[in-house]
Amino acid sequence: MPSATKASRRYTYADYLKWPGDERWELIDGQAYNMIPSPSTVHQKIVGRFYARLERLLSGTPCEPFVAPTDVVLSEYDVVQPDVLVVCEQARVTEANIQGPPEVIVEVLSTHSALRDKREKKALYERFGVKEYLIVDPLGGYVERYYLGEDGTYGKPEIFGPQDTLPLKAIQGIEVPLREIFETVKPVGKR
Template sequence: MNSQIKKHQACYTVADYMSWPDDERLELIAGQIFDMSPAPSIKHQNITGEFYSQLKQKLKGKSCVPFIAPVDVVLSANDVVQPDVLVVCNPDKITEKNIQGAPDLIVEVLSPRTALKDLREKKLLYERSGVQEYVIIDPLEEYVQRCWLQNDGHYGASEIFGSPEALALQSLPEVELPLWEIFGLEPPEPAIIWSG
């Protein structure tokens, strides 16, 4: 981490974050700095790119806008993140510099170095911030975990989807993504129904 940034401060703010140099990818969660380097793997980037491309195609002409990292998402005075993929349906949240407030959908593709943060700190942050749908993709095990915000303001039990399945997004009712394409796999063979 850049020595200009590493200060002895208990809690950083968005104002601190915006003053730091752009040569490193960092996130700010509950006022604490999280380093995002080194760069993600090729498989991580391929999955991220494919998810974004399919969203962009399926949302063309609609009011919801997909984004791909790096885009700053400001969730509070002490929280700035750069999700792998996100969708914003409220145009008032989109500014020239960043996204202000909770996106409707956030997608994180796990990397060994940042998986725990995505599964723990970020999940809690997204829930607290009101992100309607949080999708976590495991590129090694080739499955998807989806969390949906309930009426009580908490994520319900996670749903798990495998690579041969399609993911129907709850935050975007008309969008269904074939996960085998997201993972770069061959389409699944149709089920064989035997009749006796």
């Protein structure tokens, strides 16, 4: 099995499909990244809440949320399993995976993958045209939003706190109350 840090060759999706099914891997530019250790319970709670809110909010729209582990095949050398993603072009959804960039990707930071989420994955998602990339920091209690500009780059992120409502730019009319994601108490006097 390839090592996430010592891969001496460039792996393809065909290679990836031959690896043991009980292991989770991602490919970024042909480099294999092992997805262990498993995420923390806090990480998984946030992933579950984000997915559940999106599933409810997107009901009746052409957009559909998915949760990891769902393979997103961006190229022969790039296969990722974002924590949560939204696809609005149903032609991209196959029985086996998602073909091409989703409209929205959500990655919840964990200790072992935070740097990769903020560096390699951000660059990858930008390069393949993911319209909106959300990085959720469960310890800091905030969300960084990157949105693909007219020039094809993300630019500086917008930052949302646990009391903010996050309006998705890639899917008009969808707003996620972050207090529901972080399970914070609603401020007195707010409804």
